[in-house]
Amino acid sequence: MQTLTVDLGDRSYPIHIGPGLLDRAELIVPHLPQKRVMVVSNATVAPLYLARLTAALEGAGVTVANVVLPDGEAYKTWETLNLVFDALLGQRAERKTTLIALGGGVVGDMTGFAAACYQRGVPFVQVPTTLLSQVDSSVGGKTGINHPLGKNMIGAFHQPQAVLADTDTLQTLPARELSAGLAEVIKYGLIRDVEFLAWLEANMARLRALDPAAITHAIHRSCEIKAQVVAADEREGGLRAILNLGHTFGHAIESGMGYGNWLHGEAVAAGMVLAAQTSRRLGWLGDADVARTRAIVRAAGLPDAAPELPFDTWIESMGHDKKVEGGRLRFVLLKQLGEAVITGEVPETALREILIP
Amino acid sequence: MQTLTVDLGDRSYPIHIGPGLLDRAELIVPHLPQKRVMVVSNATVAPLYLARLTAALEGAGVTVANVVLPDGEAYKTWETLNLVFDALLGQRAERKTTLIALGGGVVGDMTGFAAACYQRGVPFVQVPTTLLSQVDSSVGGKTGINHPLGKNMIGAFHQPQAVLADTDTLQTLPARELSAGLAEVIKYGLIRDVEFLAWLEANMARLRALDPAAITHAIHRSCEIKAQVVAADEREGGLRAILNLGHTFGHAIESGMGYGNWLHGEAVAAGMVLAAQTSRRLGWLGDADVARTRAIVRAAGLPDAAPELPFDTWIESMGHDKKVEGGRLRFVLLKQLGEAVITGEVPETALREILIP
Incomplete structure (x- = not known):
């Protein structure tokens, strides 16, 4: 097991990574x-891991209740969140009751938001069971749900x-979702x-191939980088926006294709390629x-090109992204490989060339 | 105009009180x-004051959109809150768009909660138009909605x-609601x-009679006391709970009688009398x-006795109140007039005597 501390003063917390957690x-x-x-948890993960986690906690003298949500981004809604509130109130959960998220990013985001809102805030623990949630949504404190007019x-x-990232849980993760998680690692x-x-x-x-040492290192280093960025900018004033590389394009792909057709990581992968192409157009990256x-995106089993969408759909969808300020689209691009920058200075002609090749 | 500052470090804010604000x-x-x-705003307040506030802001170069909600505690729900999110997203409101709550406590609580959640947090300004919201919900930062199983x-x-507390707006407040606001002042x-x-x-x-000097003083002193208590205990760890005098009983009355039948302030008034009676039972207050x-409750036009409810209904409803810890009911009582204390040591026999006289 490796342990990393996210340094946020009196709200610092540990991330444990390894098998058997x-x-x-x-x-x-x-x-x-x-x-x-x-x-x-959700209907996919609960049958696999809920009994084990429950047994471990009960063995330590903890009273454990649970609520199992339907699985999928389509259920990241108020209606589903309300099932958690119903369960909490039905059980008369108090302000010191802790919520534990057992599942992927959707479960983590919804459980975290439920914890943020229930009685104006109760504690929660993340037990992410997908690579995406292990490297991404378990660091940073962002929680939330979707609205028909926009994600998160x-x-x-x-x-x-x-946060407990049990690497054993990746054994039951579909290969396509493993790849989607690798998009964030990349x-x-x-x-x-x-x-x-x-x-x-x-x-x-x-x-x-889920080599244990390799996967543990990849998760650890990803969390470490994210934790550094988040610690420097907890509430997303500036630096933190670089974590959204590929996400402005990616959200437009997810929204343009209908949520659930492209996995988030797949959309981000194609979005990172678009960001690289835009960075080249601005003279920052070279062809190589x-x-x-x-190549790295393809090697991870991810799409290296965006789907065809009308230009207006791109602009429309990206305008709903949160990285908008004063009505101007802002992008996370690459000054060089290994160095992201945020810019509001992408000419529409450049965008059009890249999005409608 | 009088101005008071709520001292919360970098989140300190002014409360302005007076006519014509x-x-x-x-x-x-x-x-x-x-x-x-x-x-x-809501359907009752908007026709009275929305045009004036909008004209003033537009005169200062501000772009003003609005959303008008149905009026009443019964609408303090997710469904109504979602109308605010629909409007924000429909208008493409950004992270720097400010929400302004124009109305009573329900509008303030919902607008504040919408501001807390929209894109994970945008600024908001309170323009409370009822005495209750001017003395109570505009200080303390509590926001939220009800759930079928419990209030807030x-x-x-x-x-x-x-916060802008325009005392002129009290001229259009029904007398019954003015009295309800006086409950919190008391x-x-x-x-x-x-x-x-x-x-x-x-x-x-x-x-x-809404004497301007008297009403301004009452609001100012109420906000001052609340601000002192909140500044000492922003997240309700201890002292702040004294602000709930009468509220544990009051919530049970509101819930037992069906929300909306008793006004919140009326239930709190009867709850404060019950708290005083319980305090006497524990030997802290005298008959006088x-x-x-x-007498002061009656003088304000408020009920000085609780409705008849079965004992189990009382206990059941109070158990859902947030002032519960470790399954034990906690009460805010009076050590003497002018000094509240929090106690978990009220014997059930004492409660029964007071609630079922």
Whole structure:
């Protein structure tokens, strides 16, 4: 097991990474203000891991209730969130009851938001079971739900008490979702650490085969980079926006294709290629850099090109993204591989060339 | 105009109190990160004051959109809140768009919660138009909505940028609601300032006649006491709970009688009398203190006795209140007039005697 601390003053918390963590209640119990928890999971993950986590916690004297949500981004809605509130109120959960998110990013985002709002804030612990959620949504404190007019538009910043990333749970993850998680891992290399990018290029086959040492390192380094960025800018004033490399384009792809058709990581992968191409258009990256970006994305089993969408659809969808200020679209681009920058200075002609090739 | 500052470090904000503030956009504009606002009001208040506030803001160069919600506690729900999100997203409101709550406590709580959640947090300004919201919900940062199983169960702490309490708006407030607001004013005297209680006893007729100097003083002193308590305990760890004098009983009355039948302030008034009676039962207050409590409540036009409810209904409803810890009911009682205490040590026999007289 490796442990990393996200440094946020009195809201600092540990991320534990490694095999077999589901059974280790001693990593959770010290964070509970009361030995009472509500595990929130989904219909896919609960049959695989809920009993084990429950047994471990009950063995440590914790009273465990649970609520199982339908699985999928389509259910990241108020209606589903309300099932958590119904369960909490039905069980008379109190302000010191801790929520535990057992599942992927959707479960984590919704559980975190439920914890942020229930009685105006209760503690929560993340037990992410997908690579995407292990490297991404378990660091940063972003929680929320979707609105028909935009993704993640309703939410809160709410930090967990602890994160347990059990790498064993990736054994049951579909290959397509593993690849989607690798998109975010690649992102950390692209925005902040060209050496990590090179390590990923050399180790992609081991990662896709779930080699334990490789996967633990990839998660650890990804969380480390994200934690550094988040610690420097907890509430997304500036630097933190670089974590959105590929996301402005990616959200437009997800929205333009209908949520759920492209996985978030797939859309981000294609979005990172678009960001690289835009960066080349601005003279920051060379052809070889763009080729390298496409190659690592392909090696991870991800799409290296965006789907065809009308130009107006792109602009419309990107305008709903949160990275808008004063009505002007802002993009995260690459000054070079390993160094992201934020810019509002992308001419529409350049965008049009790249989006409608 | 009187101005009071709620001292919360970098989230400190002013409360302006006095006549004619609706027209004074210069009190709002310095708090806007962008000259763009969304006014949230309700179907009762909007026809009275929305045009005036809008004209003042537009005169100061602010772009003003609005959304008008149905009026009443029954609409303090997710469905109504979603009308605000629909409007914000429909207007493409950004992270620097400011929400302005124009209305009573329900509008304030929902607007504040919408501001807390929209894109994970945007600024908001309170323009409370009822006495209750001027003395109570505009200080403290509590926002939220109701759930079928409990009042204010879903919410957030989110501080406004500024509060404008225009005392002229009380002219259109029904007398019954003015009395309900006075319940909270009386509460501040009971929990923290016996001299203010005496001043209220001497000036109740002037207050009910909306004498400008008297009403401004009552609002100012109430906000001052609440601000002191909140500044000492922003997130409700301890002291702040004294603000809930009468509320545990009051919530049970509101819930037991069906929300909307008793006004919140009416239920709190009867709840404060029950708290005084319980305090006498524990030997803290004398008969004269209880009589004085009942008399000031009656003088304000408020009920000085609770409705008849089955004992189990009381216990059941109070158990859903947020002031529960470790399954034990906690009460805010009076050590003496002007000094509230929090206790978990009320024997069930005592409760039964007081609730089922």
